[in-house]
Amino acid sequence: MSSGKLPDTTSFPRPARSLHSEVVEEIARWLIEGHLVAGDLLPNEVEIVERLGVSRTIVREAVRTMVAKGMLQVRRRNGTVVLGEDQWSMFDRELLAWRFRYGVSEDFLEELFRFRAGVETMAAEFCASTPGYDATPLLECCDAMALALQGKGDWFAADLNFHCLLLTGAGNRFLAHLTPMLENLFDALFSPDVLVEDNMRRTLPRHRAVAEAIAAGDPAAARERMLLLVGEARDDTLQRIDLLRGDRS
Amino acid sequence: MSSGKLPDTTSFPRPARSLHSEVVEEIARWLIEGHLVAGDLLPNEVEIVERLGVSRTIVREAVRTMVAKGMLQVRRRNGTVVLGEDQWSMFDRELLAWRFRYGVSEDFLEELFRFRAGVETMAAEFCASTPGYDATPLLECCDAMALALQGKGDWFAADLNFHCLLLTGAGNRFLAHLTPMLENLFDALFSPDVLVEDNMRRTLPRHRAVAEAIAAGDPAAARERMLLLVGEARDDTLQRIDLLRGDRS
DNA sequence: CCCAATTTGTTCGTATGTATG
DNA sequence: GCATACATACGAACAAATTGG
Numbered sequence: 146m147s148s149g150k151l152p153d154t155t156s157f158p159r160p161a162r163s164l165h166s167e168v169v170e171e172i173a174r175w176l177i178e179g180h181l182v183a184g185d186l187l188p189n190e191v192e193i194v195e196r197l198g199v200s201r202t203i204v205r206e207a208v209r210t211m212v213a214k215g216m217l218q219v220r221r222r223n224g225t226v227v228l229g230e231d232q233w234s235m236f237d238r239e240l241l242a243w244r245f246r247y248g249v250s251e252d253f254l255e256e257l258f259r260f261r262a263g264v265e266t267m268a269a270e271f272c273a274s275t276p277g278y279d280a281t282p283l284l285e286c287c288d289a290m291a292l293a294l295q296g297k298g299d300w301f302a303a304d305l306n307f308h309c310l311l312l313t314g315a316g317n318r319f320l321a322h323l324t325p326m327l328e329n330l331f332d333a334l335f336s337p338d339v340l341v342e343d344n345m346r347r348t349l350p351r352h353r354a355v356a357e358a359i360a361a362g363d364p365a366a367a368r369e370r371m372l373l374l375v376g377e378a379r380d381d382t383l384q385r386i387d388l389l390r391g392d393r394s
Numbered sequence: 395m396s397s398g399k400l401p402d403t404t405s406f407p408r409p410a411r412s413l414h415s416e417v418v419e420e421i422a423r424w425l426i427e428g429h430l431v432a433g434d435l436l437p438n439e440v441e442i443v444e445r446l447g448v449s450r451t452i453v454r455e456a457v458r459t460m461v462a463k464g465m466l467q468v469r470r471r472n473g474t475v476v477l478g479e480d481q482w483s484m485f486d487r488e489l490l491a492w493r494f495r496y497g498v499s500e501d502f503l504e505e506l507f508r509f510r511a512g513v514e515t516m517a518a519e520f521c522a523s524t525p526g527y528d529a530t531p532l533l534e535c536c537d538a539m540a541l542a543l544q545g546k547g548d549w550f551a552a553d554l555n556f557h558c559l560l561l562t563g564a565g566n567r568f569l570a571h572l573t574p575m576l577e578n579l580f581d582a583l584f585s586p587d588v589l590v591e592d593n594m595r596r597t598l599p600r601h602r603a604v605a606e607a608i609a610a611g612d613p614a615a616a617r618e619r620m621l622l623l624v625g626e627a628r629d630d631t632l633q634r635i636d637l638l639r640g641d642r643s
Numbered sequence: 644c645c646c647a648a649t650t651t652g653t654t655c656g657t658a659t660g661t662a663t664g
Numbered sequence: 665g666c667a668t669a670c671a672t673a674c675g676a677a678c679a680a681a682t683t684g685g
Contacts, residue, residue, distance in 0.1 A: 164673075165458070189650060200674045202451070205651085206458045209414070213462035215486075221651050222682035235571040236485060237464075253567075259520075260568035267512040318502070319509035322484040412652070438670065449654045454671090471662040471670055 168199055168207040170243065176216055176227055177247040183229035187217065214240055238325035245333040254386070257330065258379040264323055265308065266371045271315035273359045273367035280360035282310055287353045294345060301337045307352055334382055344381045351377065417448055417456040419492065425465055425476055426496040432478035436466065463489055487574035494582040503635070506579065507628040513572055514557065515620045520564035522608045522616035529609035531559050536602045543594060550586045556601055583631055593630045600626065 172193075175181045188196065193204045208225060211217045215232040219225040234240050244253070272278050286307040293300035305328065313321045351374040358366035421442075424430045437445065442453045457474060460466045464481040468474040483489050493502070521527050535556040542549035554577065562570045600623040607615035 191650090202454075202673065202675090205451075206455055209455045209458045210462040213459040219651070220682085221680075222649065224650065231567060231570060234483060234486060235568055237483060256566045256568060260566055263516040263520075264512070267516070271508075271512075317505045317509055318480060319484055319505060321480060414652080440670090451653065451655090468671075469662095470660085470672075473670075 164199060164203050165206055165210075168197060168203050169210050171197065172207055172211060173216065173240075173243050174247055177243055181227045183227055185227045186223075187225040187227065189224055216240075236323060236326055238329070241326060241329040245329050249333075254383065257326070258375070258383070261327070261330070262372060262375040262379065264320060265311060265375050266368045268311045268315040268317075268320050269355055269359060269367040269371040270364045271317060271320070272311060273362055273364040275316060276362075278314070278359065278362070280356055282314075283307060283356035283359060284353070286310065287349065287356055290345070290349050290352065294342070294349065299337075300340060300345060301331070301335060304335070304352075305331045307356075334386070339385070341381070341385070344377075348374065348377060348381075413448055413452050414455055414459075417446055417452050418459050420446065421456055421460060422465065422489075422492050423496055426492055430476045432476055434476045436474040436476065438473060465489075485572060485575055487578070490575060490578040494578050498582075503632070506575070507624070507632070510576070510579070511621060511624040511628065513569060514560060514624050515617045517560045517564040517566075517569050518604055518608060518616040518620040519613045520566060520569070521560060522611055522613040524565060525611075527563070527608065527611070529605055531563075532556060532605035532608060533602070535559065536598065536605055539594075539598050539601065543591070543598065548586075549589060549594060550580070550584060553584070553601075554580045556605075583635070588634070590630070590634070597623065597626060597630075 172187070181187065187193070187208070190201055190204050190208075194201050197204070208217060208219060212219060214234045214237055216228055216234075217225050218228055249257075272280075286303050289298055289303035290300055290307070292298045293303055308327050308331075309324045312324050312327065315321070351370065354370045355367060355374055358370055421436070430436065436442070436457070439450055439453050443450055446453070457466060457468060461468060463483045463486055465477055465483075466474050467477055498506075521529075535552050538547055538552035539549055539556070541547045542552060557576050557580075558573045561573050561576065564570070600619065604616060604619045604623060607619055
């Protein structure tokens with residue numbers, strides 16, 4: 146009966162999204178926005194069915210998806226409980242996208258930047274210590290960034306590509322698997338419209354220095370320079386965000 | 395009708411495992427063992443239903459689970475395709491367990507050890523540079539390992555605990571999220587019955603040296619010593635595995 | 644110890660929508 | 665444009681397990 150209120154879930158101008166993903170994202174939002182926290186019980190299946198106006202099948206499949214991502218745990222008779230954030234798939238593309246969309250905490254960003262610094266220095270070191278590693282794609286990225294500074298081309302794409310190349314080129318599938326994290330970070334925080342030209346002019350030579358150390362096969366230098374690069378990026382970004390927060394409050 | 399060939403998928407003496415997890419693991423095995431590779435189409439729903447003797451619902455929910463883990467992608471009308479291993483959730487507890495159970499490649503292990511070295515040195519560095527970090531749990535782990543060497547206590551648990559403490563104690567949720575990887579690695583390769591006392595006697599002082607560097611708040615030393623520790627562990631393990639492989643062939 | 648209520652687990656039949664050929 | 669094959673979605677029913685009286 147309660148489904149009378151929302152007669153047109155399908156009539157939204159959504160291109161090809163399935164009911165499944167709608168419901169998954171809706172429930173995920175409950176958790177990410179904190180309406181349900183670790184230890185809470187999810188409403189039971191029939192209640193969700195009534196609240197969202199979808200069939201039980203959809204709800205069950207949505208729950209399966211979220212269990213697979215470590216967000217829920219379901220026990221017979223007991224209901225479905227929300228797991229702590231420490232159990233959630235931390236590097237899952239979708240989950241990261243949801244977090245950035247529905248709000249990440251300052252702590253989350255801090256730790257993300259610190260972790261990123263660690264893995265990217267690691268990747269730079271790996272690349273530099275790979276015999277015969279071809280660094281030309283990295284240098285080409287730097288050229289593309291330089292062109293973008295003159296208004297010819299896409300800085301954002303070149304910058305992101307540089308960092309992804311590092312992760313994927315290190316010859317380590319675990320490092321390579323962290324690219325969705327970077328992509329989400331870039332999408333959320335370095336979107337083209339917030340790029341500051343001042344920062345770009347400063348960071349470009351840092352990028353090139355890293356690429357050159359890798360081309361020279363010098364792991365220690367690559368590591369050191371990468372640390373400098375991501376440290377500056379961190380400072381720039383967190384400072385910019387603090388300014389935004391300051392404006393809002 | 396066609397299910398007459400396998401009348402007893404359910405009659406196995408499995409205690410409380412759900413049909414869902416059975417089917418998920420069965421399909422996962424198809425992928426991990428390589429019967430289906432990237433780009434292949436999964437048999438359609440009805441065929442899986444007939445082959446496994448379960449309902450469509452079960453199959454659909456199993457597919458949802460594996461889509462959530464990045465192993466499958468389903469497209470309307472087109473069928474369900476197997477994704478490349480680079481898309482699979484690399485740090486997912488279940489998926490790691492399946493891989494170790496159904497066979498990991500030598501490359502996989504090599505990269506895992508290299509990645510592990512990177513993140514654990516990172517964690518040691520983070521811990522050592524945390525002001526007021528309490529290193530006594532780490533030192534207690536070393537004591538427990540020393541006792542285990544005298545036959546009093548569980549070396550395996552103490553060793554694993556040492557490394558997990560490092561990851562969880564670094565104050566970084568991304569590092570902490572890598573503990574399932576370590577746990578699976580330890581379970582698969584350092585199980586109590588294959589521990590070599592010689593290696594244990596050598597590695598114990600290495601552990602203590604790391605803990606002491608962290609207690610002293612010396613990130614550079616912590617990093618250096620950790621690198622030594624995991625390097626030796628890597629060599630010991632890969633050598634032992636090579637011996638096993640050599641015996642078998 | 645058993646009984647009953649609650650909640651998820653599982654199956655089946657059917658209908659719809661959407662690409663493909 | 666039509667038919668086909670397949671995933672998508674719904675609803676009703678029964679099974680099984682766990683909790684609490």
